[in-house]
Amino acid sequence: MTKKQRIAAFVALGEFLQQDSTELNEMLHRASIQNPWYTPANTTKQIQSIAQNLTEEKLNNWLSAYPDLDTEKTVGLILAGNIPLVGFHDLLTVLISGFTAQIKVSSDDAGLTNFLVKKLLHIAPSFQHKIQIAERLQDFDLIIATGSDNSSRYFEYYFGKKPHIIRKNRNSAAVLDGKETKEALKGLGHDIFDYFGLGCRSVSKLYIPKGYDIAQFFEGIEDFKDIKDHYKYANNYDYNKSIYLINGDKHYDNGFLLLKEDGRLTSPLATVFYEEYEDIATIMASLNAQQDKIQCLVSEVAIETHIPTFPLGQSQCPALTDYADGVNTLDFLFANA
Structure with missing residues (x-):
């Protein structure tokens, strides 16, 4: 052919x-x-x-x-x-x-x-x-x-x-600055909840400015509340919630998603970790140092990074040239033809 x-x-x-x-x-x-x-x-x-x-x-x-x-x-x-x-x-x-x-x-x-x-x-x-x-x-x-x-x-x-x-x-992360519209945060909901958060392009970590109003984030993703009707997702939500309650771990809970402060990138299902920042440059330096663990970022903020970055709501819609792990598969094939 x-x-x-x-x-x-x-x-x-x-x-x-x-x-x-x-x-x-x-x-x-x-x-x-x-x-x-x-x-x-x-x-x-x-x-x-x-x-x-x-x-x-x-x-x-x-x-x-x-x-x-x-x-x-x-x-x-x-x-x-x-x-x-x-x-x-x-x-x-x-x-x-x-x-x-x-x-x-x-x-x-x-x-x-x-x-x-x-x-x-x-x-x-x-x-x-x-x-x-x-x-x-x-x-x-x-x-x-x-x-x-x-x-x-x-x-x-x-x-x-x-x-x-x-x-x-690999995991994906979102960088917020608190100025996001409700529509943009709804887009972030797709980055988090599409495919139940099981993909490497699913956002499992939020970076938010110090003093960020968590209620603003929860209000923006409210349209995704029906995800808890899926029994396998609900089982994970209930399990992680019980662990945090038993351990006395500080967390936020809107009834279908748990938000927990944690430095790690990989969060359990039905949970998103978050980290506060005062200087976005410091956060970006940390992310750039971990780029081999990050599939992509989503943000409305102008940030300097070599990590593939998309607007909120676009992490799950890769183009043909959005190669997994940043490795150009076509280049690899033709180099070994």
Whole structure:
């Protein structure tokens, strides 16, 4: 297949994903039963985010600096399953670049990746020899693996001798200055609550100016109160709340989110840590020193950093060039073609 043909196939896939089809809706329902975190609303949001990137203009612009390649090399893909179709960007990048993808899906995937692969093969049968779904990766030339800090050590041990991208835990943070509008704070609610806060682009830490009115933040995110109707989220909220109460830990509670002062970046589910600052430059120096642990920042404040930064409400809507961990996957593939 040529690059033009591969682009056309993914454009057609994007058009299918934007349709209100019975086939797609049935898949969303089945996935929500297999994995209760994959609610139809969250999976639909992810699918729409994917589809918005699968346009001829965006794909052509993204690939314009790279040659038309068709290689026999195989890329092993170990996909995460913390949020629906979180590994799709890796799959897209490998296939559209002309490589073969050997895919190890997460046990949490609930059939979503297989569904999209089958739909892509229906659109473009020429991909048949370029896609392998495997229980165990073998005979691959490159590896892209996404997991936790613990699993990354396993990946390094077994795959470190091959050209590789191995991703670890990352979190995202928000920097506020107290001047945010209610609408901007509602956007921050999406950064926190979309996908239940399970993604690496989910905001788990707030940096707020000293004396910040917490009620202002809680008022801005009030529209997300229905999240507590999800039993798995509610279980986490109730558990963490009980721990803080038993331990006498100071925290704020609006009935569906716990806000606790803590220097760490990674907070438990249904909890967001916060840290106060007097000088924003000091906070930014601390964040820049930890940039290898941060996926992205959201803020309405003009800040100086190399960490990818988005307006409030935009952390969960990455463009094609918003690479996980800041590693350009296309550059990696073509450097090892």
